Amino acid sequence: MSQSAAAHPASLLFDQVRFVLNETSHPGNVGSAARAIKTMGFGRLVLAAPRAGADVLCDPEAVALASGADDVLANAWVVPDLDTALQGVSWAVALSARSREYGPPNAEPRESAAIAVQHAGQGEAVAFVFGSERTGLSNDDVERCNALVHIPANPMYSSLNLSQAVQLIAYEVRMACLARERGEGSQVAAVAALPPGREGAAHDALATRDDVEGMLAHLERALVDLDFLDPENPKKLMTRLRRLFAKSHLEREEVNILRGIAKHVLERRIRR
Numbered sequence: 001m002s003q004s005a006a007a008h009p010a011s012l013l014f015d016q017v018r019f020v021l022n023e024t025s026h027p028g029n030v031g032s033a034a035r036a037i038k039t040m041g042f043g044r045l046v047l048a049a050p051r052a053g054a055d056v057l058c059d060p061e062a063v064a065l066a067s068g069a070d071d072v073l074a075n076a077w078v079v080p081d082l083d084t085a086l087q088g089v090s091w092a093v094a095l096s097a098r099s100r101e102y103g104p105p106n107a108e109p110r111e112s113a114a115i116a117v118q119h120a121g122q123g124e125a126v127a128f129v130f131g132s133e134r135t136g137l138s139n140d141d142v143e144r145c146n147a148l149v150h151i152p153a154n155p156m157y158s159s160l161n162l163s164q165a166v167q168l169i170a171y172e173v174r175m176a177c178l179a180r181e182r183g184e185g186s187q188v189a190a191v192a193a194l195p196p197g198r199e200g201a202a203h204d205a206l207a208t209r210d211d212v213e214g215m216l217a218h219l220e221r222a223l224v225d226l227d228f229l230d231p232e233n234p235k236k237l238m239t240r241l242r243r244l245f246a247k248s249h250l251e252r253e254e255v256n257i258l259r260g261i262a263k264h265v266l267e268r269r270i271r272r
Contacts, residue, residue: 011041013177016120018044018127019166020085020092022141025051025133031065031073032163033130038069040170041177045076048085051132054078082129082141089209090124091116094137094145095165097158103139103239104246107147113172115147117180124206128169133162143239146209146246207250215255215262216242222262 019037024030024047034045050056057073066073079085086092093112094104107115116126129145131137142148151168153160160168207215220238223229229237248254 013117013120013180014041014174015044016123016125017042017116017173018046018085018089018125019170020046020048020082020127020129021050021162021166022048022082022085022129022137023051023132024056024130024162026162027052027056027059027062028065029133029162030056030059030076031062031067031069032161033166034062034066034069034072034076036163036167037170038072039167040174042170042173043072043075045072046085046127047076047078048082049080050078082144083213086127086129086144086209088125089127090122090206091119091147092127092129092145092209093147093149094142095128095130095149095151095169096137096142097150097160098136099150100139100142100148103142104146104148104243107149109149109151109169109172110176112147112149113169113176114179116173117176120177121180122206124208128166128173130162130165143242144209144213205251205253207252207255211252211255212245212250215250215259216245218259218262222265225266 019033019042021030021033030045030047030050030052037043037045047056052059056062057076057078062073063070077085093107093116099106112128116128119126128149129137129141131141149169151160151165216238219241220229223237224231
């Protein structure tokens, strides 16, 4: 059941937030990230396809730099890919040092934290996704998320260590959680915030990221079948549709309607 802000203590909101490190190379960054989120009250660390290997949680450097956050490190999830890391997540934020021509809507760190807490307050899982130290997130990884955040660091020296970026975002989300617990509203951009009237709605009406991904795959097959989408020259059609649906905060029933349309298109072509 959805709970109101007054009945939703910050500790419950914290449990809805995941910090996902995608293809992280250095064990020290894993340990430092565990320490960073624990200092802000969070405990859900997810490692997607860590390049340091699945045994990174036991690496001496990771354990040393966790520095008291051994419990967060030991309980971290190690999963084979980003899709698995985001299973069950309704709203995901990609962190990137560079802007993208295509992809989800842009948001500021503080704004994204406030939006994430809105979703967490509905009982939904949310995630902040960080790329590898060397190459960051790929365009495909970014497109799997609902918003893109760039930390506005010094343009003359904007290099942030991975764990520093995690610390900064964890702080912003903590402040947003505590503000919600006090009943204080946050100003968030209309393009990304929950639409008016959605706050307090039953959270089981909202589509998860898994629901939307399944619908997009189904819709893509239907568009190919209609000859509307050329798989040999797709251009940016599916990317633009992803961006459209990322803004829409689809409900499960709406996703089911779109899948029903796609199913009917595919079945009609088979009958013909």
